[in-house]
Amino acid sequence: MTTEVRTTIEISDIIAIELRCRGCNGKQTIRLDKWLVSALRCANCGTSWPIQSVNEHQTLLALANTLSQAAKIEKTPDVPFDVRLELKATAKP
Numbered sequence: 535m536t537t538e539v540r541t542t543i544e545i546s547d548i549i550a551i552e553l554r555c556r557g558c559n560g561k562q563t564i565r566l567d568k569w570l571v572s573a574l575r576c577a578n579c580g581t582s583w584p585i586q587s588v589n590e591h592q593t594l595l596a597l598a599n600t601l602s603q604a605a606k607i608e609k610t611p612d613v614p615f616d617v618r619l620e621l622k623a624t625a626k627p
């Protein structure tokens with residue numbers, strides 16, 4: 535017998551995006567509804583994260599906005615399906 539384990543989440547399960555500093559591994563978690571920040575800086579080491587003026591910041595902002603809007607689909611009675619996101623499987627020894 536073969537079994538498959540899949541992990542899925544509801545869009546509304548996603549509440550924030552975590553940024554991890556490549557310099558010090560410090561983490562900063564930004565709620566989806568707080569992505570209007572104009573300047574990002576590592577809260578741990580103070581390094582400026584100069585992504586606010588390039589496409590990466592716009593991409594992350596768009597992702598946060600899209601996730602916020604997509605979570606509303608779950609509560610829309612006119613939509614005849616539920617949306618779940620599947621997570622990448624991780625190998626276990």
Ligand SMILES: [Zn+2]
Binds near residue numbers: 559577580
């Ligand atoms: Zn840092």
